[in-house]
Amino acid sequence: MLFNSLTFVVFYVVVVTSYWSIRSWQARKNLLVVASYIFYGAWNPPFAGLLFGTTAMDFWLGRQTNKARDHTRRRWLVASVCMNLSMLGFFKYGNFLLQNFQWLLARIGIVYQPPRLDILLPVGISFYTFHSLSYTLDIYRGVLQPTKSLRDFVLAVSFFPQLVAGPIVRAGDFLPQLLHPPRLKTGQFLWGLALMIVGLFEKIVLADTLLAGSADRVFGYPGPLVALDSWAGVLAFAGQIFFDFAGYSLCAIGAALTLGFHLKDNFRFPYAAIGFSDFWRRWHISLSTFLRDYLYIPLGGNQVRPFRAALNLVIVMFLGGLWHGAAWTFVVWGLLHGSYLVIERIFRVSFENKPWASTLLVRVVAGFATYVAVCVAWVFFRAPDFANAGRMLSGMLGQHSHGDAILSTRELLQIGSVTAGLIAMHWAMRDNTFETAVMRLPPWTIAAIGSAMICAIILTQGSSNAFIYFQF
């Protein structure tokens, strides 16, 4: 079920009304479990069984991990990690692994034709696997005691606002919220609705209506493009993916808030990042902190020799890239970000203490360079294959002076104005929060902006696409 669909509107109204009408906290939690499974099953009912199966297994494995001592604990944890990752591996990477195996055999002269597995990827499997995995990992790390309630754990993993496209909410952040029934607070409820409206506006109007069409045409064009169109396509995608994913996250946070649950921010104005470590503190925060806590730090983090620390960064970003999709283009995207982080670290060690390093000019140049480098990496994220990515990059470098121009002037103006507005807003809000910005506005301005956003959403008439991160 998509947030930007009529089905969700009806579903949401029914769930929220019923939820706040019921007095018993246990009954309300039961309602949320049923609603979350309906939300998920509305996409493909059989996969709701898979979701429950992995959740129940992790519930049991969490208890075993907690009960066990010493190396047996580790075995239970390994069982949980293997169970989750093999599930992810089968559904998401099955065909990818077979294709690469075939390629490797072909290198040594063995012709092998693997069967094409007709595997349907369960929507959001990468997200709910991580929701669930965080539980056993935290129990193993000793920062979380296992819950005694299977129902509560099922709800923590499947809570519908964050189920299919994040934010990745750790069990340790969510389970405590199931202890006491939240009270219905008007301000909190209406602020939740406001966040949902802003999220939908970002997704439907900015991402899908103003940017997606141009990005799709540029990345789908089979021939060489002139530099202007190549850059416009990349900037359009950079804006589209931000508004798409940040919009989904805001909808999720808002929907959760209207039910009395608090989810953390997933984005913090990332296109105003100065440097790549700053970027990853602002972009998909729930994923970057997950990888930091459960992968980077266990690998030794930066408490090891510089070379090993750099390697750790590259390993983490390699796996982060692969998490996004079963294709080498995603791996290259991750490796590029890993390299960026390593280069940044070298620069920081070399120049951090220089007086000029913190001047405004250097910060602006570093911010601009960060944005450009992030956009270059997006080429690999969006391109369907390396040939397309190569064509795009050479177009961006001006190698196709006789290439084609395929975007209309209107599209170029749209991309230019939305990108300028996006970057200006991110820089203006860089050291701020969305909430403090709203607080400074007079009420009539908030009402005017909210009305304009809803009118624009209505004006798009639901001609919208699925969220990009659903495929992950």
Added chain:
Amino acid sequence: MPSSISNFEKRLRLPRLFFRKPSREEEIHGGPPLEFERPIPPAPWRGIAVAVTMVVIAAAVAWELYSRSLGYGPTLIDNEDLWTLRRRLVKPESLVIIGDSRGWFDVDLDEFQKGLGKRPIQLAMAGSSVLPALADLANDKNFHGTIICSVVPHLFFAPPGSPPMERAEKGVKRFHTQTPAQRASQYLAMPLEEHVAFLKPDDLTLEALLNQLPIPNRPGALVPPRFPPYFQTEDRERRARMWEKCAEPGSELAKRIQQIWIPLFPPPPPPTYIAKDVFFAQVKEGIQKRFADVTSAVEKIRSRGGKIVFVRFPNSGRLKELEDRITPREKTWDPLLKMTGAPGIYYSDFPDLSGFNCPEWSHLSADDSVEFSKRLVPHLRDALNM
């Protein structure tokens, strides 16, 4: 006096109870109690909500009234979910109409039911190529019904990856992959579309409105051609009828659409990144493959006892001249019938089907579509040996 910011910051709940012993109730989960609460900006939210609701309702009503003053009325939007609802109704012996917008506009379901004894299922799609729907029916092992297939050569031979093929493939794919949520959304959307006039994706969406801005393009830019504006109504059976405003004699809308067809029909120029001779060889090969694929699909259907008839619906004016020149009958229609061995009805071969005028050169008006369907029925009966 503290500033509003500092007041606000006081409202933010900072991490608390780090080292507190959890209560018995909290031990159920073992973890710490809630340490994070999202800040809520202090504002008169009730008043804002009331104001927003009133403004949005007023704006929507004003937009609806304005749309109606322009002549727009409520009608269903044609999309892959509505198509899928009809596709689901296909039974093994069904009478099905497939093809392009001429098979969609020019067929009256009541007349066909009266004349052919079965109510047809309308599966023709505007601006689409027929192969995906035909192949889908051919691959449906239970289907052995009757197919009436509209042929507009420009769309019929559209190459893989082109918009007409993608449009048709999208519909067929949705039929096979439609989720319960998508189905529910369609059922919820239909009553809304039947009562709200401004729901017009071709004309009144934000994207369509932006597209109408008169901004000149760069010289030589390969910008996609414009598509026609809204000019039809549609019901739950997907019966399309030309909007009266378009069917009026000398209608400005019809003239506008005529000028849109002219650049849409000629084949696009060879792409700059492929040598011309290679491109034309690929086009030729693509056409032969299309003949072969259609023939194979027709054979499959006929082998199960199914029937198919190809129909060329009327066109007029400069569009007819253009079509006759770029997709001549001898190179498209005649080989199609010869290769498939299926019967065909070319409207201009029959005097009773020839006298119709298409207001915007490509489709019949709603009234004419009824009369045309009535006259077409005997020819269909002959062709299908009914």
